[in-house]
Amino acid sequence: MKRALLTVEHLTMRFGGLTAVDDVSFTAWDGEITAIIGPNGAGKTTVFNCLTGFYQPTVGRLLLERADGERFLLERLEAYRIGRDAKVARTFQNIRLFPRMTVLENLLVAQHTSLMRASWYSVAGLFGLANYRHAEDAAIEKARHYMELANLVEVADWQAGNLPYGAQRRLEIIRAMCSDPVLLCLDEPAAGLNPRESAELNDLLLLLRAEKGVGILLIEHDMSVVMRISDHIVVLDYGKKISDGTAEQVQNDPRVIAAYLGEEEVA
Amino acid sequence: MSRSIASAMGPGGESLVKELGFTALIGLALTVPLISYETIDDVGGLQLQGRWAATAFIVAALVMGRLGIILLRTPGRETWVAAGGALAAVVGLLDLFRDTVAGVLGLERWPAISPSYTLAFLLGVGGAVLAIRAAVQISRRNSAISKAERDARMESLGEQVRKLVRVFAAVAVLFALTLPFMPFSNRYVMDVGTLIVTYVMLGWGLNIIVGYAGLLDLGYVAFYAVGAYSYALGAQYLGVSFWLALPFAGLLAASFGLILGFPVLRLRGDYFAIVTLGFGEIIRIILINWYDVTNGPDGISGIPRPDFFGLATMTRRGSDGLPAFHEYFGLEYSSEHRVIFLYYLIVAMAALVAVFTVRIRRLPIGRAWEALREDDIACASLGINRTTVKLAAFGISAAWGGFAGAFFATRQGFISPESFTFIESAIILAIVVMGGMGSLVGIAIAAALLIGLPEVFRDLAEYRMVAFGAGLVMIMIWRPRGLLSHREPSVLLADRSPPGRPVPAKAVAAGEVAQ
Secondary structure (H helix, E strand, O other): OOOEEEEEEEEEEEEOOEEEEEEEEEEEEOOOEEEEEOOOOOOHHHHHHHHOOOOOOOEEEEEEEOOOOOEEEHHHOOHHHHHHOOOEEEOOOOOOOOOOOEHHHHHHHOOHHHHHHHOOOOHHHHOOOHHHHHHHHHHHHHHHHHHHHOOOHHHOOOEHHHOOHHHHHHHHHHHHHHOOOOEEEEEOOOOOOOHHHHHHHHHHHHHHHHHHOOEEEEEOOOHHHHHHHOOEEEEEEOOEEEEEEOHHHHHOOHHHHHHHHOOOOOO | OHHHHHHHOOOOHHHHHHHHHHHHHHHHHHHHHHHOEEEEEEOOEEEEEEOHHHHHHHHHHHHHHHHHHHHHHOOOOHHHHHHHHHHHHHHHHHHHOHHHHHHHHOOOOOOOOOOOHHHHHHHHHHHHHHHHHHHHHHHHHHOOOOHHHHHHHHHHHHHHHHHHHHHHHHHHHHHHHHHHHOOOOOHHHHHHHHHHHHHHHHHHHHHHHHHHOOOOOOOOHHHHHHHHHHHHHHHHHHOOOHHHHHHHHHHHHHHHHHHHHHHHOOOOHHHHHHHHHHHHHHHHHHHHHOHHHHOHHHOEEOOOOOOEOOOEEOOOOOOOOOOEHHHHOOOOOOOHHHHHHHHHHHHHHHHHHHHHHHHHHOOHHHHHHHHHHHOHHHHHHOOOOHHHHHHHHHHHHHHHHHHHHHHHHHHHOEEOHHHHOHHHHHHHHHHHHHHOOOOHHHHHHHHHHHHHHHHHHHHHHHHHHHHHHHHHHHHHHHOOOOOOOOOOOOOOHHHHOOOOOOOOOHHHHHHHHHO
């Protein structure tokens, strides 16, 4: 049964006189991969930044409804609370790892909130109490599990900044997964990947959806990724939503074709 | 003459003479206005006196050094350069310690070549650098290994250095613990030792903000001042003992850290640094101007010394019902007991900071600090509350500064705002940066160098700060990221591998991932 995970209603973001996102509404379903596509400057990343609290939207309601019935209005939350409480995790267009820390450390930082609680805000940790040690072991096991999914176990103790580009992309995704999100927002995860890495990425995303049941919201230019794995596609152009539907529907939408190929004006 | 040298050098000799002449010109241009004249106080007022010997010496040394560098460019002449450099180093060294040398040899005075101690020092260092460079070049040429092999060797060398650091740390701790009982130990050595360890503790404290959280704090001395004054004022007005005041000094400094941190932490980078700089000055200016309480620039004197954990006093006679330390332990009275006690006190406090830092670095909060330094936007997206994490770093770091301040007050017995100027913040920051931000061993070495070297070079009198500056410049050139810039991971999967699931060797992983 389909359940709405994220409902975006009338989202508008203005920067001075520029309207980057103009009255966009869409729904992302639980356990599905929703892609947001559109030409450069269409406002895709702005939508993400509104969703994850880095921008305060000018107008609009962003409702996140978790499976346990808890509801969050994302536009009212600070960035870190969207990650910590609402459990929306994201990656960035230009990868943002902790480059001088190891792969494993990156994944442990993502589990900060639960580990912090387990260490009694560092008191139990400082004295090396057993409950913290168990929590840390569990966190490392979880990290190992995700590293196995992303094929990164062998490089667990490498500095993240020394990894090849494709591995950095995968690491950023599993780092976001380590914070136990209900919605995973990926900003151009396939950018700069070669075809083989791109295929690996597809497998990883499908695996995450199947195994973890996490809802995925995806911005992507690489159509081989978008068309193959998305359940549902939203197309933006000049800040407005111009199409919404399955891959097949969107591909045949004349407005989408016009936006991408610049064909004759379609009313 | 120049013609004959030029022709002796074969082709390229012309340009050699040109280059040397240019060096001499630059040398003259720099030395004539700075060094060639000295003002002396004469009967008729100030008089100028030429220092042409020094000028000539400097220019000659520069030309010789340049010649050495030029000769190193063509292979086959390294031996000459090495010999010349070594000779210069020896001459410089002999001149530097001319009185000792003359004494040992039984001469009336050593016929020194260098006109002054500073120039002797520079000659020695310059010669040594040249000789080392030549030697390195010779050894490189003789070992016919490829670059890849050399890189691999450097890698394993790095591994060895890392192991060596651990051994070094153990030896240093042992040395610190046994210092008072060393044969060469005396009152002066203990005082310098106490001073160095105080700065080690301050460096480790500041390291939490600067090294881990990556926030440039230029006003750390403010927390040091808060700690010192909270004990001094507490003792003066409330008669609080040192042991009672110590935790309060830390707490008070921590709360100042939080008060400062709260409005400031939304700033980043340079703006943050400027505000902390201002905070350091504000505290000092308050201390100067709040005359009724702090006694202003006159400072507070007669700050009580700590007693021996409430069991005995560290004075000649016991007081307040407590016996004196030597009576308590049945020893002969010695004024050094107190000095040694204070030394051990600061060593214990520094050790506490070290243990705390090592532990907290492996906790989520410690990793969050480092993550914040690496990328704070990514931190926010992972649900980390940047404000509280930064505030924790600020408060903890300030608390250590406060503890050190209370110790400073009780050791000196007198404090005034003069002790808490910006230069103190700068020195502590320099210790952290030079040590290699985040490395406890590196910071300890840097503190020993930065605080200890000016003491060692006291023979150089007013020129010792030149030696100090030269040392800093050398570190900047050769170790721009600090003495020990290697970052040790806080946790390794390789150490955690459960039985039956071995982690493949790194070499395999390297081949696989690097493709």
